[in-house]
Amino acid sequence: MKTIAVMSGKGGTGKTMVAAGFSVFSDEKLLLADCDVDAANLSLLLETTDTQCRPYMGLECAVIDKKRCVGCGICEVYCRFNAIGQGDDGIYHVNPLKCEGCGVCSIVCREDAIEIIERQSGEVCHSESPYGHLFHAELFPGSGTSGRLVFEVKQDALGDNTHAPAFLIDGPPGIGCPVISAISGVDAVVLVTEPGISALHDLRRLVTICRQFGVQMFLVLNKADLDEERAEDVRKYCAGEGIEILGTIPFDPTVIEAARRGKSVAGMETPAAVSLKEAWKRLTDAMEISQ
Incomplete structure (x- = not known):
C-alpha cells in the first residue's frame, strides 16, 4: 500500500480540496487520514458518518x-x-x-x-465515508504535542484492517513538528501551492524538509490562472528541483460553493474537477497505484 501525503507550505492553498478530490476520484476506497489536527476539516467534504472518538492524553x-x-x-x-x-x-x-x-x-x-x-488534550476519531475509512483528530485549544497527535492518527489508521490501494494523508500546513510527523514514513508528497510570492517562499521551505526524508515529490498548482507570471515562477522552480507537476487547477468559484454545501468539487462538472481528475490519474500512474 502506497502512502501519500498532501501538503502545503502555507494555509489556504487548497490542500484539503485536493485531498478530498483525490479521495472521490479513486475507483477503490482509500485509507484516509486528516493530520491537520489543529483544524481538521477533510470530514466536512467527504460526507462522513458513524464518527467514534477516543480521548487523546497529551502533556501531563x-x-x-x-x-x-x-x-x-x-x-x-x-x-x-x-x-x-x-x-x-x-x-x-x-x-x-x-x-x-x-x-x-x-x-x-x-x-x-x-x-x-x-490530562486530556484532544480526541482521535474514526469516521466512515463513501470513499474509505477516515481517521482524524481534534487538538483542544491551547494544548501542545500536535506532532504526537499526528503520529497517533497515523498509527490508528495503519492499524485498520483494510486492503486499500493507497493511504492518503491530508497534512497540516507549514514546516513545524506536525508536518514532520505527517511526512515521516510516506512514499510520496503532493505539494499544493498557488501563484504568489509567499506561497513560493513557503513551498521552498517545505521542499527542503521533504528532501531530508528522501520522499518522491509532486506538485499541484491551484488557482493557476490568477497570476501567470507567478505561476511561471512556480513552474521554473519545479523544473529546477525535478518536481513533476501533476496538474494546474484554474480559479473556480464552484470550489467555494461546493465547500459551503459540505461537498467535494470532484462531484461536479467544473474546470477544477476536470483538472483534479487528471492530476489523480497522473499520480496513480506515477506511483503505480491500482485502480
Whole structure:
C-alpha cells in the first residue's frame, strides 16, 4: 500500500480540496487520514458518518492538593513556565494552559502537595465515508504535542484492517513538528501551492524538509490562472528541483460553493474537477497505484 501525503507550505492553498478530490476520484476506497489536527476539516467534504472518538492524553499537568499546601511558594519560584500563582486564599494554584508537566514543582515541594497527572488534550476519531475509512483528530485549544497527535492518527489508521490501494494523508500546513510527523514514513508528497510570492517562499521551505526524508515529490498548482507570471515562477522552480507537476487547477468559484454545501468539487462538472481528475490519474500512474 502506497502512502501519500498532501501538503502545503502555507494555509489556504487548497490542500484539503485536493485531498478530498483525490479521495472521490479513486475507483477503490482509500485509507484516509486528516493530520491537520489543529483544524481538521477533510470530514466536512467527504460526507462522513458513524464518527467514534477516543480521548487523546497529551502533556501531563501539575495539581496542587489544597489540604497539604502550606503556601511556602517554592513551587512558584522553580516553575520556569510561570504556571503557578498564589490565590486570595493563600493557596497556590496551577494554570493548566501554561503548565508543561515537567514535574519540577512536585520534586521541590517539601509537603508532597503536588501531583503530576494525565490530562486530556484532544480526541482521535474514526469516521466512515463513501470513499474509505477516515481517521482524524481534534487538538483542544491551547494544548501542545500536535506532532504526537499526528503520529497517533497515523498509527490508528495503519492499524485498520483494510486492503486499500493507497493511504492518503491530508497534512497540516507549514514546516513545524506536525508536518514532520505527517511526512515521516510516506512514499510520496503532493505539494499544493498557488501563484504568489509567499506561497513560493513557503513551498521552498517545505521542499527542503521533504528532501531530508528522501520522499518522491509532486506538485499541484491551484488557482493557476490568477497570476501567470507567478505561476511561471512556480513552474521554473519545479523544473529546477525535478518536481513533476501533476496538474494546474484554474480559479473556480464552484470550489467555494461546493465547500459551503459540505461537498467535494470532484462531484461536479467544473474546470477544477476536470483538472483534479487528471492530476489523480497522473499520480496513480506515477506511483503505480491500482485502480
